[in-house]
Amino acid sequence: MPDVQSMVAEFVNKLRKRKIEGSQATAKCTVELLRSVISHQRVPHANQAAALIDAVKAVGQQLVAANPVELAVGNVVRRVLHIIREEDLSLTTAAMAGLDLLDASDDDDIDNCKGIGYPAMSAAVVAAAARSTLRPPSLQTLLEGTPESATVPYTSSSGADSESKSKSADKSSLTRKLKHDVIEGVNQLIQEISGCHEQIAEQAIEHIHQNEVILTLGSSRTVLEFLCAAKEKKRSFRVFVAEGAPRYQGHLLAKELVARGLQTTVITDSAVFAMISRVNMVIIGAHAVMANGGVIGPVGVNMAALAAKKHAVPFVVLAGSHKLCPLYPHNPEVLLNELRSPSELLDFGEFSDCLDFGAGSGSLQVVNPTFDYVPPNLVSLFITDTGGHNPSYMYRLIADYYSADDLVM
Amino acid sequence: MWRSSASFILDKHLNNKPISITHSIDSPPPPSDSMADENPNPNPISAYYETRAAHHGIVTSEWLEQAQAAVRRYPDHDCSVSPVSGRPFSVIEEFNSWRQQPDLAEAVAAIRAFAAVIRASEATTMMELEIELKKASDTLKAWDTTSISLTAGCDLFMRYVTRTSALEFEDFNSAKSRVLGRAEKFGVISCKARRIIAILSQDFMFDGCTILVHGFSRVVFEILKTSAQNKKLFRVLCTEGRPDKTGVLLAKELAKLDIPVKLLIDSAVAYSMDEVDMVFVGADGVVESGGIINMMGTYQIALVAHSMNKPVYVAAESYKFARLYPLDQKDLEPALRPNDFNVPVPPKVEVERSARDYTPPQYLTLLFTDLGVLTPSVVSDELIQLYL
Numbered sequence: 107m108p109d110v111q112s113m114v115a116e117f118v119n120k121l122r123k124r125k126i127e128g129s130q131a132t133a134k135c136t137v138e139l140l141r142s143v144i145s146h147q148r149v150p151h152a153n154q155a156a157a158l159i160d161a162v163k164a165v166g167q168q169l170v171a172a173n174p175v176e177l178a179v180g181n182v183v184r185r186v187l188h189i190i191r192e193e194d195l196s197l198t199t200a201a202m203a204g205l206d207l208l209d210a211s212d213d214d215d216i217d218n219c220k221g222i223g224y225p226a227m228s229a230a231v232v233a234a235a236a237r238s239t240l241r242p243p244s245l246q247t248l249l250e251g252t253p254e255s256a257t258v259p260y261t262s263s264s265g266a267d268s269e270s271k272s273k274s275a276d277k278s279s280l281t282r283k284l285k286h287d288v289i290e291g292v293n294q295l296i297q298e299i300s301g302c303h304e305q306i307a308e309q310a311i312e313h314i315h316q317n318e319v320i321l322t323l324g325s326s327r328t329v330l331e332f333l334c335a336a337k338e339k340k341r342s343f344r345v346f347v348a349e350g351a352p353r354y355q356g357h358l359l360a361k362e363l364v365a366r367g368l369q370t371t372v373i374t375d376s377a378v379f380a381m382i383s384r385v386n387m388v389i390i391g392a393h394a395v396m397a398n399g400g401v402i403g404p405v406g407v408n409m410a411a412l413a414a415k416k417h418a419v420p421f422v423v424l425a426g427s428h429k430l431c432p433l434y435p436h437n438p439e440v441l442l443n444e445l446r447s448p449s450e451l452l453d454f455g456e457f458s459d460c461l462d463f464g465a466g467s468g469s470l471q472v473v474n475p476t477f478d479y480v481p482p483n484l485v486s487l488f489i490t491d492t493g494g495h496n497p498s499y500m501y502r503l504i505a506d507y508y509s510a511d512d513l514v515m
Numbered sequence: 516m517w518r519s520s521a522s523f524i525l526d527k528h529l530n531n532k533p534i535s536i537t538h539s540i541d542s543p544p545p546p547s548d549s550m551a552d553e554n555p556n557p558n559p560i561s562a563y564y565e566t567r568a569a570h571h572g573i574v575t576s577e578w579l580e581q582a583q584a585a586v587r588r589y590p591d592h593d594c595s596v597s598p599v600s601g602r603p604f605s606v607i608e609e610f611n612s613w614r615q616q617p618d619l620a621e622a623v624a625a626i627r628a629f630a631a632v633i634r635a636s637e638a639t640t641m642m643e644l645e646i647e648l649k650k651a652s653d654t655l656k657a658w659d660t661t662s663i664s665l666t667a668g669c670d671l672f673m674r675y676v677t678r679t680s681a682l683e684f685e686d687f688n689s690a691k692s693r694v695l696g697r698a699e700k701f702g703v704i705s706c707k708a709r710r711i712i713a714i715l716s717q718d719f720m721f722d723g724c725t726i727l728v729h730g731f732s733r734v735v736f737e738i739l740k741t742s743a744q745n746k747k748l749f750r751v752l753c754t755e756g757r758p759d760k761t762g763v764l765l766a767k768e769l770a771k772l773d774i775p776v777k778l779l780i781d782s783a784v785a786y787s788m789d790e791v792d793m794v795f796v797g798a799d800g801v802v803e804s805g806g807i808i809n810m811m812g813t814y815q816i817a818l819v820a821h822s823m824n825k826p827v828y829v830a831a832e833s834y835k836f837a838r839l840y841p842l843d844q845k846d847l848e849p850a851l852r853p854n855d856f857n858v859p860v861p862p863k864v865e866v867e868r869s870a871r872d873y874t875p876p877q878y879l880t881l882l883f884t885d886l887g888v889l890t891p892s893v894v895s896d897e898l899i900q901l902y903l
Contacts, residue, residue, distance in 0.1 A: 244886060245833050245901040248704065249675040249697050398881065398890055434881070434888050436718045482890075498892035510887065 110146045113139060114165055121172035121179065129178035129393060130327070133299050133428040136169060136179050140186050141292045144285065154284050155194035162186055163512075175444045175476075177394040177402070177431045182295070184432065184512045189291035191509050197284055298491065302426030303328055305491035307335035313422065313489070318343040318386040321378070321419075324350035324404040325359035326391025328424045332489075333389075334366050344369045346385060348378050350404060352450040352474065375406050382413040392425040394442075396435045397504050399482030399497030401425075402442055405475050411484040420486040427491055430500065432508045435479060442479070448472030561850035563621065563662035563799075564870040566614055567759070606632060606651040607658055618733070622668025622834045623705045625655055629672055630698035633691065641690055645676055661850035663800025663808055667837040672698065674901060708832040708885035709734050713741035716795075716830065716883045720747055724792040727752045727784070727820075730810040731761035732797020734830040736768065738883075739795075743772045750775040752787055754812065758854050761810070781812055785819045794820045798831035802839045803898055805876035805891025807831065808847065811869060817878035826880040833884045836898055841873045 117139050126132045140162055147161045166183035173179060306328055314320065314336040320343060322329050333345060345368055349356035356372060363370045373381055382388075388410055394402040401407070401423050414421040435442065451472055482497040489495075492503070609631045613624035632651045638644040652669040659665060676694055716738045720726070728735055728751055742749060751774055753762040766776045779787055794816060798807040807813070807829050820827050841847050851868040860866060876891035883889075886897065 245671065245836060245897045246674075246678075248671065248833060248885075249701065397888070434718075436721070498890055501890055501893050502896070 110143055113142060114168065118168055118172045121169060121176070124173070128327070129176065129429055130299060130302070130426065132173075132176050133178040133182045134296060136182050137186065137292060137296050137299065139169075140165065140183065141289060141296075144186075144190075144288055144292065149285065155190055158190050158285075158288065159187055162190065175442060177433075177442070178428050180433075181394075181428055181431055182299070184508045185295055185428070186292060187512045188507060188509045189295065190288050191511075193287040193291055194284060197287065299426065299428050302428070302491045303331045306424055306426065306489055307331040309489055309494065310336040311339045311341070313387070313487075313494075314341055314343055315386075316341055316343070319346065319384060320344070321346045321348070321381065321385040321388045321410065322359070323348040323356065323375070323378070323388075323390060323406050323410050324353075325355035326404075326424070328391045328426065329389055330359060330362055332424060333363065333368060337366060337368055344371065346371045346373055346381055348373055348375050348406065348410070350406060351375055355404075375409070378406075378410050379413045382410075382417050382419060385414075385419055388414045388419055388421045390421070390423050392423050392429055393477055394429050394431050395423070395425045395488065395500060397432050397501060398434055399485065399488075399500045400435050401480040401482075401485060402435075402477050403480060405478045408478040408480050408484075411480045415484050421480075421484060422487045422489060423480075423485055424489050427503070427507065430490070430503055430507065432504045432513055442477065444476045446474045446476055448474055450474055561661040561852060561870055562659040563665070564850060564852040566621075606654050610655055610658075619702065620705050620733070620832070621662055621664045622671070622832075623702050625665050625668045626672050626698050626701040628655065629669075630695055633695045633698065640687060641679075644691060644694075645673075648676055649673060661848045663837045663839070664835045667800060668834050670838070671834050671901070672701075705832060705834070708834075709737045710741075711885040712830050712832070712883045713737045715888055716828070717742060717745060717747075719793070719828065719881075720749055722748045724749045725752060725790055726750070727754070727787070727791045727794045727816065728765065729754045729794070729796050729813055729816050730756055731759075731765045732830065734832065735795050735797050736765065738830055739769065739774060740772060743774050750777070752777045752779055752791060754784060754816070755780050756810065756812070757781055758852075758856075759810070781815075784816050788819050788823050788825060791820070791825055794825060794827045796827070796829055798829050798835055799871060800837045800839070801829070801831050801835050801882065801894055802837055802841060802873070803895050804840055805879065805882070805894045806841070807874050807879065808839075808841075808871055809874065811872050814844075814872040814874045814878075817874045821878045827878060828881050828883060829879055830883045833886045833897070836894055836901075838898055838902060844873055847871070847873060 117135065120126055120135075121132070126135060143161060143165050144158060147158060149157045162183065166180070166187075169183065170180045310332045314333070318341075320333065322333075322345065336343070345363055347356045347360045347363070347370055349372055351374070360370045360372050390401075390403055390407050390410070392401045392403050396402065403423070411421050413419075451474055457470055485497045487494050488497060488500065490503070495503070606628050610624055610628040613619060613627045614621065616624075619627075629648060629651060632648060633644065636644055636647050638647055652673050656666050656669055675697065679690065679694055712734055720738075720742050726739075726749060728739075739751065751769055753766050753769075753776060755778060756762040756765075757780075762778055766778050769776045796807070796809055796813050796816070798809050800808040802808060817827050839847075850870045852870040854866050854868050856866075879891050881888055882891060882894070
């Protein structure tokens, strides 16, 4: 246990000092940390899922507080919570339906469990009610009843379990089963996060055609893999890279692209509007995708999106599933942005007389935001590892990946 | 309209002919129908908007006349809904008695009426009960064809009953009591829905924002009340909302809560739009496309807000989702209400008396419902899940 605490504290420190770069790396490290938390967590015999959920939530809150701008942290914490709920639900419904899941148990005991203290509702009704608590609230379940009625058979079944004869064997195997399933689910999540680039790059051939001109901004590994995958399938096209001041990451991307044999042109950010009429498609890697379909990307993408809209150029956003955030941007310019050091714009020593507040004369302020928000009506297509989607479809993916109870942490 | 079709000439011919009104046999015609024979316009006054006007305490002289005439003509008209004849039970009466309460939504009143039907029913199987409820639902819907939330509420409840009866229950009484319990709890659900919506929308109101409100929606009022209680600093611009004068009423209520309010005439919306940060409206109904049907003037405000890049937020409970897909403004059931111009209007002059309009989904930013914050495209998904 203390080992886990120190791991968590170390990771929180790394997040706070922004030592981990990139949402994929952050997401992977977070999930691996949560996996250790889960495997080390000792769970009680009744209501194990709740204990796991509480433990993960506690750690998750610390992580999110350490770096609130890196939305991938909150996203994967919510994914893990959703996995726990799902596995718990499938185990409970399987047990209630009388399936013989447990390795060491007698059939007689299972029948006894079902007979003892069971409410006067058929198992199908109860299972349906339990399933409805996991899905987000919908019109169907509006009149069904409050979640309390669903948890009543819950505890009664676990109470019935405790009354059965082979109780210790049943309980410990049930415990192991839940944790085992959850860890399997978490491993799958890690696989998904690691493999998102390949999944997205597979779809490149459908979107990039012969002799096209693609515009991109800044540097994104997803975009790099996407373009290279199309190149490998023998499509010949040109790429314009906007340099992405003040970090000039576009230069790095241009170097990589040339190394892979693509014809590349570097332009300044201010030249985007001038060049947009000669471009067939704009492809951007997102930092995060919000629930309304809005995109948080590197600073400058909003300008590229507006230019693309004006010239009717398709604006395509690439995002792995760990970037999908279930929150709505209430005030995106302020809340989800990070201001970096002004030294990226102005060298130390330059303008020192204007910047000196003590002198009292003239105060020069330097604002260096990291991110930009693109509203959903400017985006034509989202390409995630599950395929290409409309911005108005993002709520569906979010409903699939996350539970409604985990939105507020 | 004047350029695209000369239909107004045809309409005038039609209006001069004598009209016959047909209604379903087992429902008492609404009181305004008594006037319809003398009214050149064949469409009756919408009962839904009459009730809303009554809630707001707005009584026009025309409406009062009609109500008095109705009382004179139909003193005790009963309609028996249950299959056992000889029992004077009227779904319409029940519904009306619930509807008069200003705090209760239409759908809630309808479902309370259904609860009364269940209590009074003598059915012995779920199927029988379902048939009775279907009849009651059809009666209510036929009585007021213009109210969307009424139709939606009835349909929702009927779906729930159908689904419940499809499951196997040991005995009929427990099923009946379960359905009855749900129907009576629906009022609680509705109040809870308003509170959930109020909580969800808190994040979207930042300190120092200016909100434009149109029409007196009880949900939007709940949102503003909750924000005031959370000590948020904001200011509200109310449109006057002619001819219901809803804006004045809302302004009075908001002033009681110490919220800074400014009244605008309906035409001043574009003039004030640049100082507005967001627009909040309620909805009489949310249609399948994700658009809304609301008090006349909402479409106008949404268009202006959209052209000036201001977000339009709709606050609506989920039981208002209806299976309608209007393609234009005239695609709705005409819902008319008396327009008091305070000066006598010569009889040759036509008056546009529609009480509501349809706002297409592309002008709406987000919907706040008790199912969560939704984009307009989610509505059709929810409806498909429920009905198909």
